Amino acid sequence: DGGITQSPKYLFRKEGQNVTLSCEQNLNHDAMYWYRQDPGQGLRLIYYSQIVNDFQKGDIAEGYSVSREKKESFPLTVTSAQKNPTAFYLCASSQPGGAEDEQFFGPGTRLTVL
Amino acid sequence: AQTVTQSQPEMSVQEAETVTLSCTYDTSESDYYLFWYKQPPSRQMILVIRQEAYKQQNATENRFSVNFQKAAKSFSLKISDSQLGDAAMYFCAYRSGYQAGTALIFGKGTTLSVSS
Numbered sequence A: 001d002g003g004i005t006q007s008p009k010y011l012f013r014k015e016g017q018n019v020t021l022s023c024e025q026n027l028n029h030d031a032m033y034w035y036r037q038d039p040g041q042g043l044r045l046i047y048y049s050q051i052v053n054d055f056q057k058g059d060i061a062e063g064y065s066v067s068r069e070k071k072e073s074f075p076l077t078v079t080s081a082q083k084n085p086t087a088f089y090l091c092a093s094s095q096p097g098g099a100e101d102e103q104f105f106g107p108g109t110r111l112t113v114l
Numbered sequence B: 001a002q003t004v005t006q007s008q009p010e011m012s013v014q015e016a017e018t019v020t021l022s023c024t025y026d027t028s029e030s031d032y033y034l035f036w037y038k039q040p041p042s043r044q045m046i047l048v049i050r051q052e053a054y055k056q057q058n059a060t061e062n063r064f065s066v067n068f069q070k071a072a073k074s075f076s077l078k079i080s081d082s083q084l085g086d087a088a089m090y091f092c093a094y095r096s097g098y099q100a101g102t103a104l105i106f107g108k109g110t111t112l113s114v115s116s
Helices: none
Strands: A004-007 A010-013 A018-024 A029-038 A042-051 A053-057 A064-066 A077-078 A087-094 A110-113 B002-006 B010-014 B019-021 B024-025 B032-039 B044-050 B063-067 B073-077 B088-096 B108-113
Touching: A010 A018, A018 A029, A018 A087, A042 A064, A042 B019, A110 B002, B002 B088, B010 B019, B019 B024, B019 B108, B024 B073, B032 B063, B044 B063, B044 B073, B073 B088
Parallel strands: A010 A110, B010 B108
Antiparallel strands: A004 A018, A018 A077, A029 A042, A029 A087, A042 A053, A064 A077, A087 A110, B002 B024, B019 B073, B032 B044, B032 B088, B063 B073, B088 B108
């Protein structure tokens, strides 16, 4: 089945640690996105990538980093510079210019800082 | 910059009744898309319905329909014959049509509860 997988489902981080959230898609989509969800805030864009080896900052990129070395993978690293990382993180993908250009979402990762 | 506003943090409806969720947006663009996403307790985001700005006809998907008022920049979602499974958080979202692959801009969401 085609889709987006995110791992782990739950992640715990100690203060000062970097952690990496995984996002993999087998939909052959060119574009991938990372959103952060906080209670009462909706979803906010962290980073997005429209093609391999290229990515752009979103509205809340500070304290985060990404890479896009493969079409199917778009990992997000939450660095120690992110002061309030506890949140729900959603990865999405889409095929720009496609008939629908719909964004498909993964199941999410819940990150908690201990 | 584009913004999306959902002014109803919470709504409730009884089974089989109809409910309307409100959404307004602000943009200077003429080419864009609007979406309603559903997020049930599992937190999986599910596309409910989409509307292209250039289409005057309101989109419909089974029990879900929209009232798209382009001049007023309003995009409400009507759920008819509400079911218990409709209970979820609903997000209104905007995407520019000028460049493919741009990200969505979301409202803060409306939590819908359905009672029997």
